[in-house]
Amino acid sequence: MTDLILHQYAASPFSEKVRCLLGYKQQSYQTVQIPVIMPKPDLMALTGGYRKTPVLQVGADIYCDTAIICSLIDRLYPANSVYPDAQMATLGAATHWTDTFLFKVSVAVAFQPKALAGSDLFNDPASAEAFMADRADFSKGSTQLGIDLAIAEPHWLMHIARLDSQFATSNFLGGDSPNILDFSTYHCCWFVYKNEVLQSDLESFPALAQWMARMAALGHGNSTSISGEAAIEVARNSEIIAEQRVTRPGFVLGDKVAVMPIDYGFQPTQGELLVATQEELVVKRMDERVGEVAVHFPSQGFQVNKVI
């Protein structure tokens, strides 16, 4: 059995995407509850800089971004694949739009003034202030995470109405069973409609509400909580499983590189290039608490630059 450790927090929509996929695959895994805001010292020891949530750990291999996390889970547990071979380009495009543009729109809708009344975080002024300051730092240098509610809301309602129409004739976006687009779409809808203040808005979209209930019924699999320190111990006692392979023009194995997202969260991970292929980037790095780890990123949505 492969021991998966999901570094996550309960309110994180992208963590919900992964928890639901693990539920669909009926898997057991461990979780580390990471802080919602910086500092995240145990996570930083593992990733070397990448700070988004969630991160999946398999021994000394650390997977950043749900695009690569979900494809790894599907590869490890291939029954009921959510990546049908014949639709890889379509799904790659659609999930990227959903996890970037639709997610940004969902953040604006979920954090609209009337919704904040229903949020524990925003009911405590000190926590709200710390959260806002952290997220301002997180998105520094990027325009990709913020959008005005006045612009976001019509885009949200348009897509929600289209989804509602489609679910009137189909159980899942994938047809009779879910594909990866169901999971990407679900975490955005969950983020908005888990707030009681916004739940009544779903009454106008009954087929969407039923699909959300079907997705929720997949569950989260079986998870056991462990400490960040225990996860670090696992990494320290494991060998890297990533196999070296550099096919990207202009790069060679062992190049000193920095990898970071292209949209927001410009906190780079630096190390030696271990893998650079069409689909994946892997950096090998050394940390005094963790030992040697391989940090994996999807090529889509990330940039790799040489460090002189």
Ligand SMILES: N[C@@H](CCC(=O)N[C@@H](CS)C(=O)NCC(=O)O)C(=O)O
């Ligand atoms: N493209 C990333 C997006 C992840 C993301 O934006 N996660 C949010 C939380 S759901 C985040 O990192 N927020 C800042 C934080 O948790 O520190 C993915 O698919 O994993």
